[in-house]
């Protein structure tokens with residue numbers, strides 16, 4: 001990966017459902033090695049944004065690049081491969097495979113990508129999230145916070161260019177949520193990972209370097225070096 005430009009770039013991305021535009025001409029460049037939160041009221045387009053930016057869905061018009069790859073030029077199978085190899089996903093609902101143990105869950109993206117499963121690499125990423133001693137546990141033997149840490153390890157194991165997290169702390173209590181956010185922050189600060197976090201939670205957003213505010217399918221504001229107080233104040237402005 002020699003590309004030095006933005007990790008993700010959107011240019012005039014629109015997603016229309018009939019007459020309605022869930023995204024309306026969104027342009028943004030997400031810096032490599034940056035942590036960006038995306039906030040906005042319900043229905044403002046956050047999920048649509050995440051789906052289009054990560055190649056889970058195709059925009060109606062406009063262009064999305066991951067690194068220097070234009071997603072619109074990829075066939076379905078190529079897009080699937082790009083998602084598997086170059087993007088990590090973390091969802092609110094963890095999405096772990098119940099019949100697999102922790103080590104197998106984390107190794108899954110490597111296995112699906114046809115890569116040799118390096119047990120040392122899996123153990124090392126599990127060590128980073130503090131679960132090196134739980135390799136043989138099944139998801140149902142873990143707390144919600146531990147399960148989300150497994151999901152984060154699974155997202156990081158391929159060393160993706162960008163991790164998209166959709167309300168990853170939505171199902172966690174505040175202390176456990178803080179632990180998951182700290183690990184995402186660490187992935188950015190220590191490993192130079194790029195993280196895009198969709199959240200409703202000002203406390204979560206305050207961990208980012210920058211917060212984008214969506215409203216009516218458009219980016220209406222950006223707040224750099226956010227704090228909980230400044231996010232809340234800006235939020236009041238967006239939703240007023």
Ligand SMILES: Nc1ncnc2c1ncn2[C@@H]1O[C@H](COP(=O)(O)OP(=O)(O)OP(=O)(O)O)[C@@H](O)[C@H]1O
Nearest residue numbers: 017020021022040041042043044045046047048049
């Ligand atoms: N598949 C779809 N068909 C029709 N309209 C849709 C579809 N998906 C989203 N929308 C509409 O697009 C707009 C943006 O939806 P989206 O789910 O992206 O918002 P959101 O900010 O993620 O909301 P929430 O915070 O409630 O999850 C909404 O008006 C929604 O009703």
